[in-house]
Structures are given as structure tokens and as C-alpha cells.
Amino acid sequence: MTALGTALRVEALAWRRSTVQRLSTALVLVLVPLAAVGLTALARSGTVVGAGAAKLEPYATGDLATTQLAAAGQILSVSMLIAVGFALAATFGQPLADGRAGACFGLATPRPTIAAARCLVVLGRALACVVPALGITAALAAVTSSGLGPEAWAAAGRGLAAGMLGAGLGVPFAAVATATRSPLATVGALIGVVALTQMVVLVGGGSWFPYAVPSLWTGMGGAEAAAGIGPAGLLLTAAVAPVGIAVVTRQWHRLTDV
Amino acid sequence: MSALPLHQAGHRFGDRDALTGLSFAAAHGEVVAMVGLNGAGKTTALRVLTGRLRPDRGTARVLGEDPATMRPTTARRFGHVVGAALVSGDLTVVENLRSAASLHGLPRADVEHASADVVHRLDLDAWADAPARTLSAGNAQRLGIACAVAHSPSALVLDEPTSALDPRGVVLVRELVRSLADDGAAVLVSSHHLDEVARVADRVVVVHGGRVVGELAPGDEMERRFFAMVLAADAEADA
Known part of the structure; x- marks a missing residue:
């Protein structure tokens, strides 16, 4: 078995537990x-009035199942970023903070390989959550509406892709955790990036900012903003995860004073 | 050739000298104990020797290679516990041992047998299926050592391996260390327990002020001879 295979097997067991x-x-x-x-x-329902009603307006009309699945995609695009970011803050930051990462030195399985495997396992598990989350939503939508039409399935497909992109955006927080050696500082950085994304979207730069792309693409900023997301923005967003893994692998290769 | 040599290692943390030209070596088949007061530089030296800290000056070698960059084939023959061990609190004792053996490069077909063997050697059978986080401090320490030796290393570094152990655990670890050395492994241990190192070590080096200030022959009145050596080193430094 290759070193990566060994590391993936060990990290998958640890993550599963x-x-x-x-x-x-x-x-x-x-x-x-x-x-x-x-x-x-x-x-x-018509029970929400005022500013709340204005916020909920995009969900108040249109095909019910399509709206439900589009909403699931919007929520997944952000929640997967946060879930993966928190997970990597814990799995990279905590062992560096308490010294457990020192045990990864002097192993036949190189520590950069362990770091890459840890990222891949967390990312893989997150992607494996996106599918059932949308599946449960689709099942609920099928029960509560008149059925799933082509538009609903398209919304589900876009939600699936947005959830995966959102999960990938969490990967660089493994590098943040390695640099700061602190899970709390990493969570702080995650919150900072979410706040920064809001500001970037407000000034109109969201279509090129990877952390804004998945949620805008699923319609969180309205139909016009969703239409403004092109293949280039999506590719840039998809590139964040592999770049993040490359950076954290390099960091773990150079790691010292642990 | 020494399996675990450290030569003229020097390192500063901020304005504090942690190592000031520390040199020693452990050869195959030998147990070398490193003793010293708190802050003497023992753990820093072990961190250098395990590749966890690159020293400002000097060299460290494990089985002939720089421990910070050693090849997997060399790392396959190395084990260590310095501070936290290669243990996950969420995994059971056996799962931890299998994981450690795999990460140490043991072939998959041998992992099961090696794990079962070391569980038995360190008397962890009763806790084999218990999550590591539920173990007592002593059993957790034995598990950490078990994870470091499951692949039968040729060079082993242990920092305070008996600090949390009861008398039975101390005997088990002593027997394990001795048997590894008798099989040809180079073993380096640090300890505060002079009586204990006298029972297991072939040589005892005294570390003080970030350097080796002498060697103690295991035997009577080790404590008195240890303090005499430390006080002499202090007097020499003050002169």
C-alpha cells in the first residue's frame, strides 16, 4: 500500500470516530x-411582514419544489464552507496547539502525506454529506409539493455543485490552522472571511471572489447576480481546494518547532 | 556507527539558551539514559533528535540521516515518544496500535500480529477495545510507548517513559526497553528517576545548562553523585 493509501486509511478511521x-x-x-x-x-405563510418579508420574498413565489431545492443549495454553499473550515481548524489546529502533531515526525508515512490525507478525508466526508442533504430535501420537496420537475432537478444539481464548491473553500483553513497553530484563531479567520465576503458582494466584486461565488450562483443575491457568475468564476472557486492542499502540504514539509 | 548521535547541538528560544553545545550518542544494543533537572535541555535535545526542532547549530542523526528529512525506509526503523504520543483519543487501544503500525510502515499483513503482540507485552489486553481517551494516565502512557514500538524499531527515543506508571508498569516498560536493546536497538530515554535509570541504562549522561556535564556509572549513591556533578558544573559556569 502506498504512503498516501495508508494515511488515507488511518485518517479516515480517526475522522469517522x-x-x-x-x-x-x-x-x-x-x-x-x-x-x-x-x-x-x-x-x-404570509405571517412574516416588514423587512423580514422583503428578505423572504424570493422564496414566496415560483414552483415550490424548485424554491426548496434552491434554498437548500444556498444554505449548503455557506454551511459546507463553515463545516469544513471548523473541521480543519480542529484537526490541524488542535494537534499543533497541544503538541500531538509532534508524533507525526519521523514516520515512514511522511507528514506532508498525512496532512494531504487529512484534508482529503475531511473534504470527502463533507462531499458525502452534500448528496444526502439534498436527497432528504428532495424527498421532503416531493412530499410537500406536486412533484419534482426539470427545474427542480436543475436547482438540485446546482445546489450539489455549490455545496461541493463551498466545501472546497474550507480547505485553505487547514493552512491557516497550521500557520497560527490555533483552532480558535482559525475559526476567527473563518468568520473574518465570511464578513469580508459580505463586503466584497456589497461593492459588486462577488462574481470573481471565490468565497462569494457559490452562494451567488445559487441565487442568494438574486437572479441577476446568479446570471453574472461565469465559468471563469466557477473554475477559480474550484481551484481553491487543490491550491489549499498544495499549500498545507508544503507547510507540513517545512514544519519545525513542534 | 552510533545510531542516535547528537553533535554540538545549540539552540535558543528567544534570549534563553536551551542547548549550548550538547553532544552524546547511543549505539546499537545500548540503552542510554539522559538525566537532568527541569529545564536542563533534555526534552529540547530529544525534539532535535526526532526532527521536531531544527537546531540553530550542530547536527543530529538517526540511523545515519537527518531526522527532519529522513527517508521513509529509514523512518521505518525509528520510534519515539516525546511529549504527546501517536495516539488518537477517539480510537480504541487496538485501533491506535494498528494505525501507528501502519504509519510506521509495517506491511498490512503484519499489522494485526504486531498490534496483538505489543498489547500483550505491555499488558493492555483488558483495555484493547477501550477508547484511548478513557484510559488512566498510566495506561495511556503505556499505549503511547506501545504505538512507538509496534514496528520493532532499531532506534528508539523515549521522553520520561515511566513518569505516570505504577510499579508494575515501570517493570513492563523496563523489560521492553531492555529487550529491544538486547535485540540490537539503540535506545535513548530521559528521566528524572535516578533509581529507575540505574536499573535499565548501560550509560547515564547528565545534562545541565543545555550540555552534557558528565556521565554517571549506574550504581550506589547516584543521587549524591548527580548533584555533585550538577553543582560542579554550576561552579564552573560561575567561575
């Missing part, structure tokens, strides 16, 4: 479908 993984998986699988269906129901 981890409390962070169990909690985040349950939250994604339960909260995303409930939020998507609940949000749409709330928008169409």
Missing part, C-alpha cells in the same frame, strides 16, 4: 433540509 465529524454530519443532514423547507414555508 471523531465527535466533530459526528456532530457536523448530523447538523448538516438535519438542519439543511429543515431550513430549506421551513424557510420556504415561512415565506409562503
Whole structure:
């Protein structure tokens, strides 16, 4: 077995047993479908008035199942970023903070390979959550609406891609955790990036800013903003994960004073 | 050739000298114990020797290679526990051992047998399926050592390997260390327990002020001879 194969097997077992993984998986699988269906129901109930009603207006009209699945995609695009960012803050930051990362030195499985495997396992597990989260939403949509038409399936497909892109955007936080050697500082950076994304979108630069692309593409900023997301913006966003893995692998190759 | 040589290692943390030209070596078949007061530089030296810290000056070698960049084929014959061990609290004792053996490069077909063997040698059978985080400090320390030796290393570095152990655990680790050395491994241990190192070590080096200030022959009145050596080193430094 190759070193990467060994590292993937070991990291997958550790991640499968981890409390962070169990909690985040349950939250994604339960909260995303409930939020998507609940949000749409709330928008169409007529009980929300004022500023809240204006915010919910995009969900108040149109095909019910399509709206529910589009909402799920929007929520996934952000929640997967946060889930992967938190997970990598924990799995990279905590062992560096408490010295456990020192045990990864002097192994036949090189530590850059372990770092890459850790990223891939967390990312893979996150992607494996996107599919059932959308599947549960689709099942709920099928039950609560008159069925899933082509538009609904298209919304589900876009949600799937947006969830995957959002998960990939979390990968650079492994590098942040390695640089700061602190899970809390990494979570701070994650919050900072989310806030920065809001500002970039406000000034109109969202279509090129990877951290804004998935949510804008799923319609969070309206139909016009979604139409403004082109292949180049999507490719740039998709490139963030491999670049992040390359950076963290390099960091772990040079790691010292652990 | 020494399996674990450290030559003229020097390192500063900020304005504090941690290592000031520390040199020693452990040869194959030999247990070398490093003793010293808190802050003497023992753990820093072990971190250099395990590749976790690149010294400002001097060289470290593990089985002939720089520990910070050693090849997997060389690392396959190396084991260490310095501070936290290669243990995940979420995994069971056996899962941790299998993972450690795999990461140390043991072929997959041998992992099962090697894990079972070391569980038995360190008397962890009763906790084999227990999550590591539920173990007592002593059992956790034994697990950490087990993870470092599951692949039968030719060079082994252990920092305070008996600090949390009960008398039975101390005997088990002593027997393990001795048997690895008898099989040809070079073993370096650091310890505060002079009586314990006297029982297991072939040589005892005294570290003080970031350097080796002498060697103690295992035997009577080690404590008195240790303090005499440390005080003499202090007097020499003050002169």
C-alpha cells in the first residue's frame, strides 16, 4: 500500500470516530433540509411582514419544489464552507496547539502525506454529506409539493455543485490552522472571511471572489447576480481546494518547532 | 556507527539558551539514559533528535540521516515518544496500535500480529477495545510507548517513559526497553528517576545548562553523585 493509501486509511478511521465529524454530519443532514423547507414555508405563510418579508420574498413565489431545492443549495454553499473550515481548524489546529502533531515526525508515512490525507478525508466526508442533504430535501420537496420537475432537478444539481464548491473553500483553513497553530484563531479567520465576503458582494466584486461565488450562483443575491457568475468564476472557486492542499502540504514539509 | 548521535547541538528560544553545545550518542544494543533537572535541555535535545526542532547549530542523526528529512525506509526503523504520543483519543487501544503500525510502515499483513503482540507485552489486553481517551494516565502512557514500538524499531527515543506508571508498569516498560536493546536497538530515554535509570541504562549522561556535564556509572549513591556533578558544573559556569 502506498504512503498516501495508508494515511488515507488511518485518517479516515480517526475522522469517522471523531465527535466533530459526528456532530457536523448530523447538523448538516438535519438542519439543511429543515431550513430549506421551513424557510420556504415561512415565506409562503404570509405571517412574516416588514423587512423580514422583503428578505423572504424570493422564496414566496415560483414552483415550490424548485424554491426548496434552491434554498437548500444556498444554505449548503455557506454551511459546507463553515463545516469544513471548523473541521480543519480542529484537526490541524488542535494537534499543533497541544503538541500531538509532534508524533507525526519521523514516520515512514511522511507528514506532508498525512496532512494531504487529512484534508482529503475531511473534504470527502463533507462531499458525502452534500448528496444526502439534498436527497432528504428532495424527498421532503416531493412530499410537500406536486412533484419534482426539470427545474427542480436543475436547482438540485446546482445546489450539489455549490455545496461541493463551498466545501472546497474550507480547505485553505487547514493552512491557516497550521500557520497560527490555533483552532480558535482559525475559526476567527473563518468568520473574518465570511464578513469580508459580505463586503466584497456589497461593492459588486462577488462574481470573481471565490468565497462569494457559490452562494451567488445559487441565487442568494438574486437572479441577476446568479446570471453574472461565469465559468471563469466557477473554475477559480474550484481551484481553491487543490491550491489549499498544495499549500498545507508544503507547510507540513517545512514544519519545525513542534 | 552510533545510531542516535547528537553533535554540538545549540539552540535558543528567544534570549534563553536551551542547548549550548550538547553532544552524546547511543549505539546499537545500548540503552542510554539522559538525566537532568527541569529545564536542563533534555526534552529540547530529544525534539532535535526526532526532527521536531531544527537546531540553530550542530547536527543530529538517526540511523545515519537527518531526522527532519529522513527517508521513509529509514523512518521505518525509528520510534519515539516525546511529549504527546501517536495516539488518537477517539480510537480504541487496538485501533491506535494498528494505525501507528501502519504509519510506521509495517506491511498490512503484519499489522494485526504486531498490534496483538505489543498489547500483550505491555499488558493492555483488558483495555484493547477501550477508547484511548478513557484510559488512566498510566495506561495511556503505556499505549503511547506501545504505538512507538509496534514496528520493532532499531532506534528508539523515549521522553520520561515511566513518569505516570505504577510499579508494575515501570517493570513492563523496563523489560521492553531492555529487550529491544538486547535485540540490537539503540535506545535513548530521559528521566528524572535516578533509581529507575540505574536499573535499565548501560550509560547515564547528565545534562545541565543545555550540555552534557558528565556521565554517571549506574550504581550506589547516584543521587549524591548527580548533584555533585550538577553543582560542579554550576561552579564552573560561575567561575
